[in-house]
Amino acid sequence: EVQLVESGGGLVQPGGSLRLSCAASGFTVSSNYMSWVRQAPGKGLEWVSVIYGGGSTYYADSVKGRFTISRDNSKNTLYLQMNSLRAEDTAVYYCARYHMGFDAFDIWGQGTMVTVSS
Amino acid sequence: QSALTQPASVSGSPGQSITISCTGTSSDVGGYNYVSWYQQHPGKAPKLMIYDVSKRPSGVSNRFSGSKSGNTASLTISGLQAEDEADYYCRSYTSSSTFGVFGGGTKLTVL
Numbered sequence: 001e002v003q004l005v006e007s008g009g010g011l012v013q014p015g016g017s018l019r020l021s022c023a024a025s026g027f028t029v030s031s032n033y034m035s036w037v038r039q040a041p042g043k044g045l046e047w048v049s050v051i052y053g054g055g056s057t058y059y060a061d062s063v064k065g066r067f068t069i070s071r072d073n074s075k076n077t078l079y080l081q082m083n084s085l086r087a088e089d090t091a092v093y094y095c096a097r098y099h100m101g102f103d104a105f106d107i108w109g110q111g112t113m114v115t116v117s118s
Numbered sequence: 119q120s121a122l123t124q125p126a127s128v129s130g131s132p133g134q135s136i137t138i139s140c141t142g143t144s145s146d147v148g149g150y151n152y153v154s155w156y157q158q159h160p161g162k163a164p165k166l167m168i169y170d171v172s173k174r175p176s177g178v179s180n181r182f183s184g185s186k187s188g189n190t191a192s193l194t195i196s197g198l199q200a201e202d203e204a205d206y207y208c209r210s211y212t213s214s215s216t217f218g219v220f221g222g223g224t225k226l227t228v229l
Contacts, residue, residue, distance in 0.1 A: 035217070037164075044223040045156070045164065045207050046123065051217075058216045094163055103211060104154035104169035111163055 002026030002107055003093050004078075007049075011113030015045065016085050016116070022078040022095030022109055030073045033098035035105065036080050038114075040092035046091075050082065085116045122147065122208055122221035127138035137198040138224045140208030141189060146219055148189035155184060155193045159204045167206075168193060171199040183210075195226070203228040 008020040020036070049059045049069040055071050060072040068081040078095050092111040099106040123141040130136040140147065141154075144152040147153055151221045154166040166175055168184035171191060181196045191210070195202055 039195040045209075045220045047217050047220065060216070062189070090120070096164075099169075102154070102173075102175070103152040103164055105156070105164070105211070106166050106169075106175065108163040 004097070004107055004109035006093065006095055006109040006112040009093065009114045011115045011117065012085055013118050014086060014116055017081070018084045018085065018102050018114060020082070020093055020095075020112055020114070022080075024076050024078065024097075027097070027107075031077055033100060033104050034069075034071065034078045035096050035098050036069060036078075036110075037094045037096055037105070038089075039094070039111075040088075040091040043091075047104040048093070051078070069085060082114070085114075087116050090116045122210060122219055124206075124208060124221040124224045126166060126222075128199045129228065129229055130195075131229045132198050132200065134198050135194060136198060137195075138193045138206050138208075138226070140191040140193070140210075140221045142191075142210055142212075142219070143189055145214045146210040146212035147186065147191050149213065150211045151186070152218075153184065153191040154209045155182075156207045156209065157202075157204050158207065160219065164207065165216045198228055200228050202226060 006022045018069040051069045066084045070079045094111045095109045096105040097107040131137040151171045155168040158164045171186045
């Protein structure tokens with residue numbers, strides 16, 4: 001079965017760090033464009049970051065310099081290292097596969113909640 | 119990069135048809151046929167419903183259809199059912215952003 005399972009969310013103080021994980025099954029992370037998309041409480045979807053199959057990485061301006069996307073090919077897992085967290089980073093974080101043939105996100109994880117608060 | 123513009127809410131009765139619009143610019147919706155639509159039920163992950171403006175992934179009901187005219191894309195749901203009540207988001211490739219842009223979302227209420 002093709003699926004993504006996120007973990008690592010939680011409560012963190014402003015300025016703190018957190019690492020999210022996204023374990024994939026049924027397909028190979030390193031052969032796909034993999035992305036993180038977040039959704040603040042009661043708000044819409046916001047793209048955060050992407051890693052291409054070749055390893056290139058890109059970020060939304062709102063997280064550039066603070067977040068780092070990476071993957072472990074041996075574990076078929078995607079990561080998002082989040083540093084210098086701010087209250088406005090509070091959101092549900094989804095990992096998603098970007099299907100190049102569809103030009104769309106076709107597989108989504110269930111999401112993991114990150115709350116930045118003192 | 120501003121989000122694509124969607125109506126905040128739409129509603130319809132069971133069996134009726136509704137259309138949700140998604141307005142952008144010539145740098146995104148109007149310039150490329152890379153518009154996708156996502157359905158999101160409360161507390162759930164988004165689900166891909168339409169890609170490349172009008173194509174349906176396997177398993178998506180043919181009651182869902184997409185189209186585009188100029189800088190505005192549209193999602194039409196025919197034969198509304200109670201289970202269609204959800205939030206809907208459009209997304210487009212854009213030449214002015216790294217990895218596309220989402221719409222602000224539309225809440226569909228089935229009366």
